[in-house]
Amino acid sequence: MQKPPVNSLNLDLLVALRDTLVKLEKEKCKGMILTSESPSVFSAGLDIMEMYRPDHNRARKFWTTLQDTWIKLYSSPYPTVAAINGHSPAGGCLLALSCEYRVMVGPKFTIGLNETQLGIVAPFWFQDCMRNAIGERQAELALTLGKMFSVDEALKVGLIDEIAKDKADAISKAEDFLDEQSGLPALARSTVKVAFREATLNRLLKNREADTKMFLDFISMPKVQQALEMYMQTLKKK
Numbered sequence: 001m002q003k004p005p006v007n008s009l010n011l012d013l014l015v016a017l018r019d020t021l022v023k024l025e026k027e028k029c030k031g032m033i034l035t036s037e038s039p040s041v042f043s044a045g046l047d048i049m050e051m052y053r054p055d056h057n058r059a060r061k062f063w064t065t066l067q068d069t070w071i072k073l074y075s076s077p078y079p080t081v082a083a084i085n086g087h088s089p090a091g092g093c094l095l096a097l098s099c100e101y102r103v104m105v106g107p108k109f110t111i112g113l114n115e116t117q118l119g120i121v122a123p124f125w126f127q128d129c130m131r132n133a134i135g136e137r138q139a140e141l142a143l144t145l146g147k148m149f150s151v152d153e154a155l156k157v158g159l160i161d162e163i164a165k166d167k168a169d170a171i172s173k174a175e176d177f178l179d180e181q182s183g184l185p186a187l188a189r190s191t192v193k194v195a196f197r198e199a200t201l202n203r204l205l206k207n208r209e210a211d212t213k214m215f216l217d218f219i220s221m222p223k224v225q226q227a228l229e230m231y232m233q234t235l236k237k238k
């Protein structure tokens with residue numbers, strides 16, 4: 001990802017990510033490493049400006065493109081690794097969680113689904129991804145708190161798989177993971193992957209329109225708009 005300053009996921013970046021994932025699948029990609037050009041941020045998550053005082057049609061397109069991107073990434077037949085070389089809150093954490101393996105550069109960055117802290121709610125499929133990675137108990141604790149994990153904490157709870165000392169080390173560890181996968185029969189590998197992920201995928205696939213409506217209704221609430229405005233001001237003041 002290369003959208004300075006913080007790879008916030010606006011409609012344009014999501015379209016680019018989705019189209020890339022579609023292309024990779026078509027071209028029978030052997031493996032993908034998702035990382036960031038930024039030296040300190042993997043992705044700041046959804047672009048708050050897409051939710052603040054939104055145009056209804058654009059907000060709908062934004063959300064359905066996010067759903068498409070997640071479905072493509074989560075169900076990709078080829079192996080995927082996140083080389084998390086910076087902070088990874090909310091939607092950034094979702095991208096990492098949707099890969100099969102996570103290597104994160106330590107020690108100073110943080111990762112987690114922090115939505116509760118902002119007065120917004122992580123959608124059920126964000127929650128499902130966290131639950132699938134760290135288990136029901138730890139996911140409930142993390143999501144209700146909107147906890148951002150340090151790299152050590154993330155490793156301990158199973159949110160990431162390995163710690164790297166810098167980006168080059170993260171990429172090298174990600175390549176090791178992909179090398180290990182490359183010797184396996186591709187169809188068997190991808191069938192097992194999708195079997196593990198099917199229930200989570202189907203939950204969104206069967207409820208896409210309801211999920212979109214919930215998002216549009218939620219961001220139309222004055223209280224939510226107030227919370228987003230205050231949050232943007234805090235970020236700008238910083």
Ligand SMILES: CCCCCCCCCC/C=C/CC(=O)SCCNC(=O)CCNC(=O)[C@H](O)C(C)(C)COP(=O)(O)OP(=O)(O)OC[C@H]1O[C@@H](n2cnc3c(N)ncnc32)[C@H](O)[C@@H]1OP(=O)(O)O
Pocket residue numbers: 005006008040041043044045046047048049087089090091092114115118120121122123214215218232235236238
């Ligand atoms: C009842 C049931 C309802 C269910 C349905 C609910 C549906 C709601 C969906 C909600 C889902 C949301 C998921 C999300 O992803 S929300 C976004 C959450 N993201 C964050 O909280 C991250 C915020 N950013 C940071 O913490 C930091 O920026 C950083 C990533 C740690 C980086 O810090 P750093 O110091 O390097 O950079 P700055 O903070 O100075 O930021 C640089 C500029 O970038 C702007 N910025 C940062 N983050 C965002 C963002 N997410 N969107 C838009 N813009 C962002 C920041 O304001 C600075 O701008 P400036 O240069 O103009 O000041």
